[in-house]
Amino acid sequence: AGTDDEHDPEGATLAFERQHTAALLAQALEQIAEIDAAIGRLDAGTYGVCVRCGQPVGQDRLAARPAAATCVQCARVK
């Protein structure tokens, strides 16, 4: 029940829900890509090193964002 988008009075809500879910999914996939990249850097031995300037990302930043690829300074520039 309630799967008919075009004629169901709940149609607009369903479309919105789908869009919202798609946005959340895209966000989740982005985070997974970030984590995958971080794991790649772990394997390569470059984890915790800023990919942009080569300086340490920093313990505090890694604690807050374990998948961070750049230091705070470079993240601001971006």
Ligand SMILES: [Zn+2]
């Ligand atoms: Zn940097």
